[in-house]
Amino acid sequence: MTATAPREEQLWSRCAGCATLLYRKRLRRNLDVCPECGEHARLAAPERLRQLVDPGSLRPLPDQLPEADPIDFVDVLPYPHRLSAARASTGLTEAVVCATATIGGHPAVLAVMDFRFLGGSLGCAVGELITRAAERALDDRIPLILITASGGARMQEGALSLMQMATVSQAIAALREAGLLTVSVLTDPTYGGVAASFATNTDLVLAESGARMGFAGPRVIRQVTGRALPEGFQTADVLLRHGQVDMVVQRRSLRGRLGALLAATSPTRADRPTRPPVPRQEPAPLRERLADPDPDPDAAPALPADPTPPTTAETPAVRDAWDTVRMARHPGRPTTLDYLDSVFDGFVQLHGDRLGGDCPAIVGGVARLADRHVMVIGHQKGHTTAELVARNFGMASPAGHRKALRLMRLAARLGLPVVTLVDTPGADPGVSAEEQGQAAAIAENILTLTVLPTPVLAVITGEGGSGGALALAVADRVLMLENAVYSVISPEGCAAILWPDRSAAPQAARALRLTAPDLCRIGVVDEIVPEPSTAAHDDPAETAHRLRAALLTNLLPLLDVPPAMLVRLRRQRFRRFGSTRAGVRAGAR
Ligand SMILES: [Zn+2]
Numbered sequence: 001m002t003a004t005a006p007r008e009e010q011l012w013s014r015c016a017g018c019a020t021l022l023y024r025k026r027l028r029r030n031l032d033v034c035p036e037c038g039e040h041a042r043l044a045a046p047e048r049l050r051q052l053v054d055p056g057s058l059r060p061l062p063d064q065l066p067e068a069d070p071i072d073f074v075d076v077l078p079y080p081h082r083l084s085a086a087r088a089s090t091g092l093t094e095a096v097v098c099a100t101a102t103i104g105g106h107p108a109v110l111a112v113m114d115f116r117f118l119g120g121s122l123g124c125a126v127g128e129l130i131t132r133a134a135e136r137a138l139d140d141r142i143p144l145i146l147i148t149a150s151g152g153a154r155m156q157e158g159a160l161s162l163m164q165m166a167t168v169s170q171a172i173a174a175l176r177e178a179g180l181l182t183v184s185v186l187t188d189p190t191y192g193g194v195a196a197s198f199a200t201n202t203d204l205v206l207a208e209s210g211a212r213m214g215f216a217g218p219r220v221i222r223q224v225t226g227r228a229l230p231e232g233f234q235t236a237d238v239l240l241r242h243g244q245v246d247m248v249v250q251r252r253s254l255r256g257r258l259g260a261l262l263a264a265t266s267p268t269r270a271d272r273p274t275r276p277p278v279p280r281q282e283p284a285p286l287r288e289r290l291a292d293p294d295p296d297p298d299a300a301p302a303l304p305a306d307p308t309p310p311t312t313a314e315t316p317a318v319r320d321a322w323d324t325v326r327m328a329r330h331p332g333r334p335t336t337l338d339y340l341d342s343v344f345d346g347f348v349q350l351h352g353d354r355l356g357g358d359c360p361a362i363v364g365g366v367a368r369l370a371d372r373h374v375m376v377i378g379h380q381k382g383h384t385t386a387e388l389v390a391r392n393f394g395m396a397s398p399a400g401h402r403k404a405l406r407l408m409r410l411a412a413r414l415g416l417p418v419v420t421l422v423d424t425p426g427a428d429p430g431v432s433a434e435e436q437g438q439a440a441a442i443a444e445n446i447l448t449l450t451v452l453p454t455p456v457l458a459v460i461t462g463e464g465g466s467g468g469a470l471a472l473a474v475a476d477r478v479l480m481l482e483n484a485v486y487s488v489i490s491p492e493g494c495a496a497i498l499w500p501d502r503s504a505a506p507q508a509a510r511a512l513r514l515t516a517p518d519l520c521r522i523g524v525v526d527e528i529v530p531e532p533s534t535a536a537h538d539d540p541a542e543t544a545h546r547l548r549a550a551l552l553t554n555l556l557p558l559l560d561v562p563p564a565m566l567v568r569l570r571r572q573r574f575r576r577f578g579s580t581r582a583g584v585r586a587g588a589r
Pocket of ligand 1: 015016017018019020034035036037038039
């Protein structure tokens, strides 16, 4: 190699779309859009901000958070090594850059994700920074703009990364309630947990030209369906055709378009409130917040105490995580319909999303639990291959998520508590599920649960698979059967990405901390429901008896809490999953 080669590489760059060799300065002048074919190259977050905001208006928000390796994750490399490498190569602290600025003279808070940083993955720190950005928008009463670029949740942070979908969603919900505009701009690529939460539950969703967005990635969908994907699948123009985005915008028009939207929704002088905005409070230093676990004096501790170890005499023998995974997937394990028969009385099943579908993978309806009426919603698998196929293996379609949403809202209107039974390998990763808006359907459920004004009690009964599980599991109390698992990604999926091959699934299962005791320790799960000495499928009647007792113990105290207090406490429960208490608690063990 000659000495001039590196410099040559810096001067020229090859277009990923048409392979034309382009002069870098010319490309940059054209906003990194290929002048030959129109391909929009990925942008680093600082460059994106430079392109979008009024010159001189940018005020970066603080981005310093404590080091976090909340579950001590190690694949072929320890997670902190991957973090250090990402920091060194990008010059960023994390995969998002947040700032206040003006666009066309209108103030906004911006959170811009950077795909170069560990694939723009959503971990505790990213969730915390975006949540703080949203809180800043709320304090300043200005719109929030999210520019997304992400492969999904950060699996090295296990279920805590999954919780970030709820944490950020509830911050978006607070802006909704305050009547403040939220906008997301999907850039290429936006997938997984980011697509199924804040990228799609904003008021407006714009897609940059050529951007791909979906819940499941194309590789997974091809594997599951064994079919070639339709032309333009998951790309901006097709998303527009399927009603999933408001508009597709060329990069050169993005700043003007955002400015126009901000202008249209900013109060005119005549209707601007005369009341001064709420004075902004900088978040207390982390150390103080850690020292004071309950900074809200109104937050009466009305709920049962913090995670307690199982109260059974049969202290469970420590089982390997991979054995637990196999147990959780056992075909004999009781399903939601089994529990509806054995734990509840008088179940009346309700069907349909009222938009054109009834998904067999989700069952729900009204039932009685010890003579109290409740709304029960759960994933339904089956015991035989025919049942499993008919129920799509418990993988809900968008229609299933929308049916669940309808039943949750109905429950709130009727004053019924919601009990959810979670048992799914994940949301349906099929072509039509994507076309019908799987990501947005999950996102809306998560957001709605964060503000649902009625008690919500979730039980992970078998497999708690990723966003599909969380779509039913944002709750006041989260219980977990002893041999259930709850994870941001399947061990096989994690192994395929981070290890040389999928045969490392047992190692991945251990690294992901997906068992009930692990999740109890980091606060994702509040209580373990002990199974009979062998397992749930060996004694379904005893399992049902124990589940019923646990449901009653946890539900009854919730019934006395006023709805506003309930929502506030639920929000606190999920707010703490930032890189703060939960992370430190896990790290300290
Ligand atoms: Zn090109």
